[in-house]
Every structure is written in C-alpha cells, then in structure tokens.
Amino acid sequence: xxxxxxxxxxxxxxxxxxxxxxxxxxxxxxxxxxxxxxxxxxxxxxxxxxxxxxxxxxxxxxxxxxxxxxxxxxxxxxxxxxxxxxxxxxxxxxxxxxxxxxxxxxxxxxxxxxxxxxxxxxxxxxxxxxxxxxxxxxxxxxxxxxxxxxxxxxxxxxxxxxxxxxxxxxxxxxxxxxxxxxxxxxxxxxxxxxxxxxxxxxxxxxxxxxxxxxxxxxxxxxxxxxxxxxxxxxxxxxxxxxxxxxxxxxxxxxxxxxxxxxxxxxxxxxxxxxxxxxxxxxxxxxxxxxxxxxxxxxxxxxxxxxxxxxxxxxxxxxxxxxxxxxxxxxxxxxxxxxxxxxxxxxxxxxxxxxxxxxxxxxxxxxxxxxxxxxxxxxxxxxxxxxxxxxxxxxxxxxxxxxxxxxxxxxxxxxxxxxxxxxxxxxxxxxxxxxxxxxxxxxxxxxxxxxxxxxxxxxxxxxxxxxxxxxxxxxxxxxxxxxxxxxxxxxxxxxxxxxxxxxxxxxxxxxxxxxxxxxxxxxxxxxxxxxxxxxxxxxxxxxxxxxxxxxxxxxxxxxxxxxxxxxxxxxxxxxxxxxxxxxxxxxxxxxxxxxxxxxxxxxxxxxxxxxxxxxxxxxxxxxxxxxxxxxxxxxxxxxxxxxxxxxxxxxxxxxxxxxxxxxxxxxxxxxxxxxxxxxxxxx
Numbered sequence: 001x002x003x004x005x006x007x008x009x010x011x012x013x014x015x016x017x018x019x020x021x022x023x024x025x026x027x028x029x030x031x032x033x034x035x036x037x038x039x040x041x042x043x044x045x046x047x048x049x050x051x052x053x054x055x056x057x058x059x060x061x062x063x064x065x066x067x068x069x070x071x072x073x074x075x076x077x078x079x080x081x082x083x084x085x086x087x088x089x090x091x092x093x094x095x096x097x098x099x100x101x102x103x104x105x106x107x108x109x110x111x112x113x114x115x116x117x118x119x120x121x122x123x124x125x126x127x128x129x130x131x132x133x134x135x136x137x138x139x140x141x142x143x144x145x146x147x148x149x150x151x152x153x154x155x156x157x158x159x160x161x162x163x164x165x166x167x168x169x170x171x172x173x174x175x176x177x178x179x180x181x182x183x184x185x186x187x188x189x190x191x192x193x194x195x196x197x198x199x200x201x202x203x204x205x206x207x208x209x210x211x212x213x214x215x216x217x218x219x220x221x222x223x224x225x226x227x228x229x230x231x232x233x234x235x236x237x238x239x240x241x242x243x244x245x246x247x248x249x250x251x252x253x254x255x256x257x258x259x260x261x262x263x264x265x266x267x268x269x270x271x272x273x274x275x276x277x278x279x280x281x282x283x284x285x286x287x288x289x290x291x292x293x294x295x296x297x298x299x300x301x302x303x304x305x306x307x308x309x310x311x312x313x314x315x316x317x318x319x320x321x322x323x324x325x326x327x328x329x330x331x332x333x334x335x336x337x338x339x340x341x342x343x344x345x346x347x348x349x350x351x352x353x354x355x356x357x358x359x360x361x362x363x364x365x366x367x368x369x370x371x372x373x374x375x376x377x378x379x380x381x382x383x384x385x386x387x388x389x390x391x392x393x394x395x396x397x398x399x400x401x402x403x404x405x406x407x408x409x410x411x412x413x414x415x416x417x418x419x420x421x422x423x424x425x426x427x428x429x430x431x432x433x434x435x436x437x438x439x440x441x442x443x444x445x446x447x448x449x450x451x452x453x454x455x456x457x458x459x460x461x462x463x464x465x466x467x468x469x470x471x472x473x474x475x476x477x478x479x480x481x482x483x484x485x486x487x488x489x490x491x492x493x494x495x496x497x498x499x500x501x502x503x504x505x506x507x508x509x510x511x512x513x514x515x516x517x518x519x520x521x522x523x524x525x526x527x528x529x530x531x532x533x534x535x536x537x538x539x540x541x542x543x544x545x546x547x548x549x550x551x552x553x554x555x556x557x558x559x560x561x562x563x564x565x566x567x568x569x570x571x572x573x574x575x576x577x578x579x580x581x582x583x584x585x586x587x588x589x590x591x592x593x594x595x596x597x598x599x600x601x602x603x604x605x606x607x608x609x610x611x612x613x614x615x616x617x618x619x620x621x622x623x624x625x626x627x628x629x630x631x632x633x634x635x636x637x638x639x640x641x642x643x644x645x646x647x648x649x650x651x652x653x654x655x656x657x658x659x660x661x662x663x664x665x666x667x668x669x670x671x672x673x674x675x676x677x678x679x680x681x682x
Contacts, residue, residue, distance in 0.1 A: 024174065024175060024176040024177070024211065024277060024608070024679070025175070025176065025177060025178065025179075025211075025214055025215065025218075025224075025277070037181070037183055037184060038181055038183070040183055041181060041182045041183035041221065041301065042240070044182075044183070044300050044301065045182070045221050045293060045296045045297055045300065045301075046240075046296075047300070048296035048297075048299050048300040049292055049293065049296045062113065063113050063114075063115060064113060064114050064115070064295070064298055064306035065114075065115045065116070065117050065306055065311055065316050066114065066115070066116050066117065066161050066305055066306060067117055067118075067119045067130075067159065067160050067161065067305065067310065067311065067314035067315075067316045068090065068116050068117060068118055068119060068130060068160065068161045068163060069118075069119050069122075069130050069131075069132065069155045069160045069161070069162055069163070070086050070118070070130060070131050070132070070163045070164075070165060071132045071134065071152075071153040071154075071162065071163065071164045071165070072086075072131065072132065072133045072134070072165045072195075073134055073136055073138055073139045073141070073149065073152065073153075073164060073165065073166050073167075074133065074134070074135055074136075074139050074165075074166075074167060074195070075135065075136075075137070075139045075140070075167055076135050077167075078195075078202075078203050079139060079165075079166070079167040079195040079196075079203065080133060080135070081165060081195050081198065081199070081202050081203055081204075082202050083129065083131060084201060084202065085198070085199040085201050085202035085203065085204060086118070086131060086165075086198070086199060087118070087199075088199035088200050088201045088202075088204075088209065089198050089199035089200070089204075089209050089212055090116050090117075090118055092104075092105075092199065092200060092208070092209030092210070092212070092213065093116045093209075093212065093213060093216065094115050094116055096210070096213045096274065096284075096286075097111075097112045097114045097115065097116070097213070097286070098111050098112070098113075098114075098115060099111040099112075099285075104208060104281075104284060105284060106284065107272055107283075107284025107285035108272060108284070108285050109272075109273075109284070109285025109286045109287055109288075109290075110285075110286060110287065110288045110291050112286050112290075112291045112294055112295075113291070113295075114220075114294060114295075114298075116161070117311075117314075117316035118130030118131070119155075119160055119314045119315060119316065120314065120315025120316065120320055120322040121313060121314050121315035121320075122155070122328065122351065123155050123156055123159065123160075125313065126325075126328050126351075127315075127322060127323065127325035127326065127352070128315075128325055128328065128351050128352060129322075129325060129351070129352060129353075131351070132153050132349050132351060133349070134152055134153055134347050134348070134349045135347070135348075135372060135373050136152060136347055136373075138152060138166070139166050139167040139168070140166075140167055140168045140171070141164075141166040141167070141168060141169050141170070141192065142169075142170055142171075143169065143170055143175075143178065143469040144469050144470070144471045144506070144571040146188055146192070146469055147187075147188065147437045147438070147470075148334060149164060149166075149192070150162075150187050150188060151332070151334055152332060152334070152347065152349070153332070153349055154187060157186050157187070157189035157190065158186075158302075158304045158305060159304065159305060159310050159313070159314060160305070160314065161190060161191075161216075161219065161305070162189065162190030162191075163190060163191050163192075163193065163198075163212070164190060164191065164192040164193070165192075165193055165194075165195050165198045166192060166193075166194060166195065167194070167195060168194065168603075169192065169194055171602055171603045171604075171676075172602075172603040172604040172605045172607050172676075173604070173607070173676060173677065174604070174607045174608060174677050174678060174679045175194075176193065176194050176197045176211045177191060177192055177193035177194065177197065177211045177212065177214070177215045178191065178192050178215065179191040179192075179215035179216065179217075179218040179219045180218075180219060181218060181219075181221065182219075182220075182221045182297050182300075182301035182302065183301055185438060189219075190219070191212065191215040191216060191218075191219055192215075193211055193212050193215060194211075197209075197211040197212070198211070198212060199212075207280060208280035208281060208283075209280070210274060210280040210283045211280075213274045213283070214274050214275060214283075217274055217275050217286070217290070217294075220293070220294040220297050220298070220302075221293050221294065221296070221297035221301075222239070222241075222275050222290055222293055222294065223238075223239040223240065223241075223275070224239060224250065224275050224276070224277075225238075225239055225244050225245075225246075225247050225269070225270055225273050225275045225276045226238075226239075226246075226247035226248065226249055226250050226251070226269075226276065226277075227239045227240075229246070229247075229248050229249070229260075230246045230247075230248050230259070230260035230261075230262055231246055231262070232262065234246055234262065234263045234264075239275070240293070241287060241289035241290050241293060242289050243287045243288055243289040244270055244273060244275075244287050244289060244290065245260065245263045245267050245268070245269060245270050246259075246260040246262060246263055247259050247260060247269040247270070247276065248260055250276060250277035251269055251271045251276050251277060251278045252277055252278065252279070252660055252661070252679075252681060253278065253279055253282075253660055253681065253682075254271060254278055254279050254281070254282040255269075255271060255278075256268060256271075257269050257271070270285075270287070271283075272284050272285045273285055273286070273287065273290075274286060275290070279681070324393075324394045325351070325352040325394065326352065326392065326394045326395035326396075326397060327350055327351065327352050327353075327354045327390045327391060327392040327394070327395060327396065327397050328350060328351040328352060328390075328397055329350050329354075329388045329389065329390040329397040329398050329399040330348075330349045330350050330351065330388075330390075330399060331346050331347060331348050331349060331350070331386070331388050331399065332346075332347050332349060333345060333346050333347065333404075333405075334347075335516070335517045336404060336405055336406060337406045337408070338378060338405070338406070338407055338408075338514075338515055338517055339407070339408060339409070339410040339514070339515035339563065340378065340379065340380065340381050340407055340408065340409050340410070341377070341378070341379060342377065342378065342514045342515055342517050343375050343376060343377040343378075343514075343517070344375070344376060344378075344405070344517055345373055345374075345375050346359065346373060346374050346375075346376065346386070347373055348372045348373055348388070348390070350388070350390040350397075352392055352394075353392055354390040354391060354392050355391055355392050355393065356370065356390070356391045357369075357370055357371070357372055357388065357389070357390055357391075358370055358388070358389040358390075359371075359374055359386070359387070359388055359389075360385075360386070360387040360388075361374075361376050361384070361386055361405075362384040362385040362386070363378055363380055363382060363384035363405070363407070364376040364377065364378055364384065364405070365377050365378070365379065378405065378407040380407065381407050381408055381409055382407055383403035383404075383405070383406050383407075384403070384404065384405045384407065385400065385401065385402050385403065385404060386400075386401050386404045386405060387399070387400045387401075410478065410515050410563045411478060411563075412478075412480060412562070412563075413477075413478040413479045413480035413481075413562055413563045413564060414431070414477055414478065414479055414480065415479075415480055415483050415484070416479060416480075416481065416483075416484040416488055416585055416586045417584070417585060417586030417587070418430075418476070418477075418479065418583070418584070418585040418586065419582075419583065419584050419585075419586075420432065420582075420583045421451075421453060421454050421456070421581060421582050421583075422445055422451075422454075422456045422457055422458050422581065423454045423455060423456055425445075427444065427445035427458075428443070428474070430477070431476065431477030432474055432475065432476055432477065433475045434472070434473070434474065434475070435471075435472060435473035435474075435475050435567065436472050437470065437471070437472075438470050440465065440470070441460065441461055441462075441464060441465040441472075441572075442460060442472040443458050443459070443460050443472060443473075443474055443570070444458070444459055444460070444461075445457075445458060445459075446458070446459035446579065448541060449495070449541045449542045449577070449579055450541070450542050450543055450544055450545060451542075451545070451579075451581050452493040452495075452545050452548045452581040452582050453545065453581065453582055454581075456581075457495075457579045457580060457581035458474060458579065458580045458581070459577055459578065459579045459580075460472055460570045460572075460577070460578050461539070461577055462499075462505045462570070462572045462573070462574060462575045462576055462577065462578060463499055463539055463540075463574070463575070463576050463577060465572040465574060469571065469572070469573075470571070470572050471508075471569050471570065471571045472569070472570050472572070473510075473567040473568060473569045473570070474567065474568040474580065474583075475565065475566075475567050476565070476566040476567070476568075476583070476585070478563050478564065478565055479563075479564045479565075479566070479585065480562045480563065480564075481555070481558050481559050481560070481561055481562070481564050482559070482560060482561070482562050484559065484586070486587060487554060487555075487556045487559070487588065488554075488555045488556070488558070488559065488585065488586060488587075489552055489553060489554055489555065489585075489586065489587065489588045489589065490509065490522075490523075490551070490552075490553040490555055490566060490583075490584075490585050491550065491551065491552050491553070491582075491583075491584040491585075491588075491589045492550075492551050492568065492580055492581070492582060492583045492584065493548040493549065493550050493551075493580070493581045493582045494507060494525075494530075494532070494548065494549055494551065494578065494579060494580050494581075495532045495533065495540075495542040495547055495548045495549070495578075495579040495581075496530050496531055496532055496533070496540070496575075496576065496577070496578045496579070497531055497532065497533035497534060497535060497536055497540035497575075497576045497577070498531055498535045498536075498575050498576055499535065499536065499537050499574065499575050499576045500535065500537075500575070501535050503573050503574065503575060504526045504527045504530060504531070504573060504575055505526070505530070505570060505571060505572055505573045505574075505575035505576075505578060506524070506525070506526045506530075506569075506570070506571035506573065507523075507524070507525040507526070507530055507568075507569070507570060507578065508521060508523065508524050508525075508567075508568075508569040508570075508571065509521070509522050509523035509524075509551070509553060509566065509567065509568055509569070510522070510566070510567040510569060511555065511558065511564065511565070511566050511567075512564070512565040512566075513558055513561040513563070513564055515563060515565070516565055519567070522553050522555070523551055523553050525551075526675075527675050528673075528675075529672075529673050530549075532547045532548060532549050533547060536576065539576065539577055540576040540577040541577070542579060548579075548581065550589075552588065552589055554588075566585070568580060568583070599617050599618070599619055599620075599623070599625070599667055599669050599672045599674055602615070602616070602617045602667060602674050602676055603615070603616040603617070604616075604665065604676055604678050607678050607679060608678075608679035608680065608681045609678060609679070609680055609681070610680070610681065610682055611655065611656050611657060611658060611680055611682065612653075612654065612655045612656070613654055613678060614651060614652070614653055614654070615627060615651065615652040615654060615665065615667070615676075616649060616650070616651050616652075617649075617650055617667055617674070618648065618649055618650075619645055619646065619647050619648065619650060619669070620647065621647055622644055622645065622646055622647055623644075623645055623669040623670055624641070624642065624643050624644065624645070624669065624670065625641070625642045625645045625650070625667065625668070625669055626639070626640070626641045626642075626666075626667075626668040626669075627639070627640050627641075627642075627652055627665065627666070627667055627668075628665070628666045628668070629654070629656075629663050629664070629665050629666075629678075630663065630664045630666070631658075631661065631663055631664075632661065632662060632663075632664075637656070637658060637663065638654065638656060640652065656680070658680055659680070659682065660680050660681050660682045661679075661680055662677055662678075662679050662680075663677065663678050663679075663680065664676075664677060665677065665678055
C-alpha cells in the first residue's frame, strides 16, 4: 500500500482495525503501502510548518478557496446524482471547514479558513457548472482501476480538486471513499466517494456528508486520529498533531472512551474529530494543529490551487458571476487502438447538461449515432476521425478529433503450446511484455529466491511498492487457440508472503479475445489463498520448490479464437514479494493443488449495515457453497450451507442481531475461498 489517490488507504494498528481491510476509508492501508512517498511528503509538510509557525495562529486571515470539479461516474440509475445533491456536499464542506454557526460543523474545533467552490470555468476557460457526468461500467469501481478512472475524466490537479462520485467501490466491500495524499502521482490526485455518502440529500439522504470531509482531510495531509495507536510522544507519534488526543483504535458509533493514557492532561478520545471513524452525527471539528498541517500542505504541495490567478481562471473569484452555460462537447474512449472487426464504446462527457447528441464516425458502423454512449465497430484498417455535436438549451458545441481511432490487423497469434521459465538473462523474453502504468516498481527477473524450477523466476516487490492499488502485468504474447486439439489450460506456479497478517496483495489472471478491448477475469487469489510463506516484514524469499502453489486454469471458452491475450496481474497492497515461474499454456497438467476460481463477483450490501444485508456472488459451475461469518477474534457467529448452487448469480439474505463491529465473511466452494468484510453499525 503505498502511494496514490488514496484512492485513502487503510491499515489499523490495533486488533479491530487490523481485522478489517475494508474500513470506510482506505487511508491507513494507503499509508503503510506508500511509506516512502508519505515520508517525503511529511518532510515537506514539517518544513512548511516550521517556517509558518509564527504566522498560523488560531485564525488565519488569508482565506484559501479550493476550486472543485465533480466527476459523476454512473450507470444511468439513481447514482447519477442531482446537481442539488452535489451542491449539498459543497455546502457541508464549507460548514465543516469554516465552523459555521448554526450548522453541524459548529463544534469545539477551529475555523480552518478553507472554503470550496464548484468551478465555473473549465481548464480551457469555458463556462461550466463544475460537474462532469459519464455513464460507464467504471461506476462499479475497483481501486486497482483508478488509472482508468482518470483516463475517463480528469482536470489539472494543480488547479482543481478532482472529486469522483461512483456507484460502488470494490464490490460492496464497505469502503465508502478514499483519497490521495500530498505528493502522489498527479493524474491520480483527488478523492473517490460512493454516491450515497456524497452530500446529504437525494441518494445520500441518510448521510451527513462527512465521508467527503474525512477524505479531503487526507488530501490536505491529515492522518487518522488513531494513526499509530497510542504511541509515546503525542506530538511526534500518531497523527503528528499535538492537540488531538491519541487513540488506540478507530472509534465507531459515538462512544465515550479514553483508549490511551499517555497524553497530558489525560483526556478522552476525540470522537468529534472528522478524522476518526465515529458516526457522522458525532463529528464536528478539526483541531488547530490539524488546521496548521492543512495550511502547510496548501503552501507547499498545493500552492497554486488557491492563488488568486487560479481563482480568476476557474471562476471561483468572488466577483465572477456565472451565466447560463452553453454545452461543451467532449468525449473519450478507453480503447483508441483496436483490431479490425472489433468494437469500442465512446463515452460522452459533454458538460452543462446536454440534451441531444449527434455523432459521426469515419470508417465506423454505425457511421452516425444520436445516443449518448454509442458502441462502434470498425471493419477496415486505418486512422479515423470522430466528431460529436452536443446541444443544450443555451446552444450547440462540437468536437472533432482527427485520427482518433487507430484500426490495425492483429498479428497472427502463435500456436500452442507455450512455455516460459525465465531462465534467459534477457527479461522480459519469449514475447512477454510488461504493463507498468505508473512507471514505478514492476516485474523483474530474480535469481536470489529458490525458483520452482531452474535458477530464475519473475518477481515484483510489493514490500517497497509506493503506489497502492496499482496493477502491473506480465502480458503474454498473442495466441491462436483454433489449432489446439483438446481443452487449453494456463498453468503457472507462484510464491508469495504477506508483510502484515491482515493485508494482502492480489494475483489476477485476465483474458481478452478482442485485442485487449475487453478483459475477463479467470483467476483470482488474495489473502491466505495466495500465501505460500509465513508473514514477515523482511523481503520474502521462497526457500524450496515445494512451497510454490500451482494454478491450472481452463480456457475452454476461447478455443474458437485466433487472437487471445493473457495477463498475469499483480495488484499491490504493500504486501511482500510475489514470484511467478514456469508459465505453461497448453494441455492440462495433472497433480495440481490449485484450479480456476469458481466463485467471484461477490457483492455485500448495504455495507455498513444495521444488521440485515445481502450477499450476491457468481458461480462458474454448479457448486456446494458454504458461507461463514466470524468476529474480530475469529469466533463463528453465523454459518449456512447450500447444496448444488447453480451457475450464475446467487443470493443469500442475512439477518443478524450482532452488536456493532467489523465481521469477516468467507464464501467457500470446492476449490475457491473468497473473504469479505461487513461493518455493522447500530
């Protein structure tokens, strides 16, 4: 777990916190996995605090205004939230950060002298309401897809705070939002929040909007109040803020608790602080020390965003009056380079509430479309123009992108079988390429660990990876499955250990039959199902060939396709070294101890819950299914067994009288185990 938007990454030190990798905020995980980036950021924040110590008193006369753009990534349902719901969130932020009298934000803390403004001018200076709406499957957001989220829509982070509102995060995992920390990758900067926790009306009517307040606290450089537990020095340990009392664990609900006794005077945990996990109706304050950290971030990492010239250019200066905005035509596709005969989806992201669209696709079928998000196929090679004309009640705008779509004839896939054991000193080799989106830590050849066979294997170092949630892939060459006799299988060996018992990286296999436009998951491992070695904070080195696990994945559904692509993907969570060896594509290898995943796409909702919730999951074949639920001490509190569940979507309703807390849910089939968390709040 290392660096990013946090997308906010989480890692608790105490038992209850460590027992959940699906807390409502991801920052602790992010912090542990982004250790180097956060250490560098911390040095800069402390330097700025030192320089500004005499200027930043309890009230800073220099009000800082932050221009905001809200990207609503929706599926066409109620999660395409209203402008009014978005404005309600901006109102909540200004109440909380300005400690406005008569609002929920008027608590025991300070006025931070920070305000938020929906942008009235876009990066090109055009009139906007500061809201971008896109109908996309990425609304069901996976944290490792954050780079795609930013490809979909992103404004310059030095001038705007990018907020993303999505339908779901990690299949109902309980995560309500996440944020980047200062100093992370620019194009991954901002926050992501579930729609029903963004604002306080509409789909978020049961929320008070404090999830977004919390995540923006991380964006300003604040840690959780329970960061590091009690620690020793209340200034130099924990959240590095002297006037927030230390807390051993995150607090849920609205408890009166004094979990640490090393502060003087010894006072209760500050559950009113926005950076705890207490309920929204308990939260009402930032401390003066937190204010100082936020302003230190604003005068270092985020120095441009609040300057007057930027307020003028984004329309957030006090004298700017926004007139009725003409539509701004805009679109994107996540697959500009495709193979002949394939189709791609064009995502309309025109601003200012467009009412009609007219698309023109040179070389495409259809050649003309009036739907918001058309799917277009291309039957000839070449580079093709795309044009969009969008209209609203105030006018029309058009966007023409020349040579936007590049259509090529795919190279002929190589025949099976295929084998690679990384013994060659050249890496990557044998047609393998490396997919390394962030240009950081990625796959490399290793000869230090004991390989499954021979001298070498492929390794990725998650222990030092500074970009939590980043996916790095070994992309195999293209294959022609049509000439293979029998059922093709992908077989490989892996070795892995955790660096913390409660967190794990992910190992995923994805397959594409349409030149990489769409990818299907055929294999997934994380947690205990992934580990082959003991948990350790030192770099994991497999000590024998016998510790390696084996994957044997049926690819029978691809036998009629001449151009199949396969990715072996690592998603970092700041765990430890992952090794892969002896990749074999061809006939079934017997005497294996792992097979393809038969249960996937697990969704738990609502999460958090008052006690009643649903578990949905997909089966790839008929299976007996066992669902178990345990508390943070590992005690079984619920169990149900179902015989011969059918292929496809299955659902289990759960009603409990359990007390508030975090519970582990395990879904087991004959050869698959999926672990999820559910938070019960009463």
